[in-house]
Amino acid sequence: MIKPILLVFTIALLLTGCKKEPTTWQPNWTAPLAKGKLSLSDMLPDYSAENTDGFASLIFNDTVYSFSIDTLIKLPDTALVQKTAVAFSSVSLGPGSFIENNDIDQLYDLGDISLKRVIVKKGMAFITVSSPWAGKTKAIFEFPKVKDNAGNILSRTYFLEPGTNANPFVVYDTIDIANYDFDLTGASGGLANYLTANMSIYSNEETASFTVTNLDTVLLSLTFSGLEPKYARGYFGQYDLSDTTALKFPEIRKLSGLLALDSLRMTLNIQNGFDLIAQAKISELYGRNTATNQSILLNFPFLNQFLNINPATGGLYDSEPSNYYLSMNSDNSTIIPFIENLPDSIVFGYQIKINPDGNTGAGTDQFFPNSSFNLLADAELPLHIKLDQFTITDTFKIDASAIEENIQSGSITLSYTNSFPLSANVPLKIMNAAGTVLDSIIPSEILKAGNYQTASESTLPVVGQCKYSLSQSQIENLVNGGYISVAATFNTSNIAFVKINMTDAIDFTLTTDLNLKISI
């Protein structure tokens, strides 16, 4: 349809070699922009639901704080050295003869931690083998209680040329030990922090024999570096951790005015993902509104009291965290004034004691992959509320060049049928980067609240229309300023408590009437 029109221009443009300025005109276009019916479930699909009393609730279920103790299980960089031992002062080794030392337990010193088993998430092992023996040798090292994730024992074989004590022959090797499973119970199986090794040193000469004395020692140096655990079992030590942290919610800063709640329920869940005995307490929980500078303590049962947190259950592949629930509501806590304060900063203090009574589990603590301590919140806010000049303020940076390029002036009309018992006034301010207000765009009238029926606790829809007019000078200010501030102010019907139902909705149509600027 538009092609023939464009063709008119095309023909004309064939003659535009001497064109000095753009050709412009301003047609007026009226067109629908958007329409819809917005209910709570449309606007907040994951955060709204009908409650047991039949009206709407806002719901929230998420982790608000989390930390892990994997940094407590430190696996330090350590060098372990194994030596061959020759029982005689001198022995002659013919081709194929060998000396072996088996079940050598080497201590892996971990301080207060006693580990029986570790699966390594990442780390490297560096091997150095040094031989002063006078003939060619073959050295076989086995770690019978260290296996890869396929169950293969860690084993290495090295072929060494002849050396002397003054100038031993040396070989180097590097092993990526990620996912290796270390049994640290020693050869007997009853120890902790012990790595077991077997050594066999063969003469690799084909015909000749050579002599080895008790001064000729083959050394194996095994250095661990950068080890991090994926799974650990043993005794992790005793810790007393405490901290106070501030959680920021900048989006809440955009809210102001009066919000009155009828009720609110929240359950805090302290979740322990480790198989160890712990005690925890929430020492403080303050909510602060930085705009009003008002702080309110969330007081609830067991605040500042130690709670015995059960260990997680199960094993490496089927662990289940333990849960400790703290329920609070408008009767047993200060949750309502806490929320009505619209806190944008929450000060959260906690203390956790791990193994408070020492190794009472006889080395059965378990650290599971990705396990952590979590604080989860499960909240329900029934929308039986009162709003008085409750305002959401936000500022947007906009690129109005396209508007200036295409629109001379115009208006946007919102036609609506509102069955929310809320009115809204949404003026716009045109600002510059410094925050100076250059102009205002005021709607022709406010968005009227639905007609709330107190007896039935339902809302009859109200039909209305509000229009935003945009003049040429306002468009220019928009281009120059580059920012728009929106302050949407909500009031409940008659500034009284109302119940919002899931069926409440605003049915709307946005229509534009624009004086366009065509330029070719």
Add this chain to the structure above:
Amino acid sequence: MKIVYTVIIILFASTLSAQSIDFAYRDSILNKRSIQVSAINTFTTNSINNELLGKFIYGGQIGTELITNNGQKKFNVLGGEFEQSISYFEGSFLPSKPAVGLVVSVSDQHFASASFKPDIYNLAFRGNTPYLDDTLDFSYAHGQYLHYQNYSVGVYDKRTQSYVKLGFLVGNESINYRLGNSIFHTSSDGNDLFLQADMSGFNTKNDSSDSYFTAKGYGFALEINHNFIINSKSGKQHIVNFNLSNLGSIFWGNSTQNRQIDTTYLYNGFNYSNINNIGELNTAILADSLNINTYTSARREALPIQIIINKTPVYSLTQKWQSLFGFKALLIPDYRPMVFGGVYFQPNDFFSVSTRAIIGGYGGLRFGLNANLWLKENFFIGLSTLNVIGVSSNTIGKGTSANISLQYNF
């Protein structure tokens, strides 16, 4: 072979400047060699006055008054022919056939044609706000633009200056869309836009890196001219020229974009019921909603066939005053047959002038003016316009025309 030449000459002979209807016939000027350069640039319309057209040419604000004063016909048409050409005539082509010459031409041609009802003009310049609750009729609108080069070769008869040329065409661009029954309606509250459209067409513009001479198709065109020489009993000579050109087609390549729309579409705003859907609107969905069928394929486009029959003035010192009249047709729906008539005056052997009244084609009544200058027998220059008012004013009249022809004989 003699029979062939004879047939060609008899059937297809015409004046060498026959495509332009405003120069004069002069015999015996093509016995030797000749180079002819001509530029024919004509834009004609019955709907866009020059003041409005000037805004597109020179730029500026098109105000409400200008839009209102640009009266619209029930069916508006406009069109343009822009041809720049150079031709070489070889008079010693066949020694055994001294009457036959060779002509080789190269030309660059733009052709544009459109027709539309006033509602399209009104919607384009005024928008739909003044027409709430009105149904706007877009039916049978047409728009076409064609650009190509014509490399032609032919033979001419020195005695009648008639010729036949066969051209090899290199197509650069083509846009051609046509509407069937189509209407547009805006509801009284502006909440509903209703479009019923039946459109088909194609365009070859599919690569922004195209240059002016990018070849996107190839074709052929035949042009035949014949001059009927009539000698009256009183000894006066009259020339009736017949020209038939653009007999041919361009075969556009397989990247030509074809579009068909057969839609009945009601738009009442993007559905915002689910905020998450806001990002889903895209061109493909819109095209699907409008039932636009787009595909690429090769296609053939016939050239707009042109027929001219006119009584051409003759260079003559004994016929100082001559009548001229004729007829021109382009066989496309936008173009109505054009007729013209006027007088020719030649006071001496090196200068002549003619004027004519023209009606039809893409425009209404208009007047043409032509001046010819001969310098001995070696050099000719002809200047003309088919729209005196249009070419002399940027604000008055509708359309414009400026043609020039230069010829050098050696």
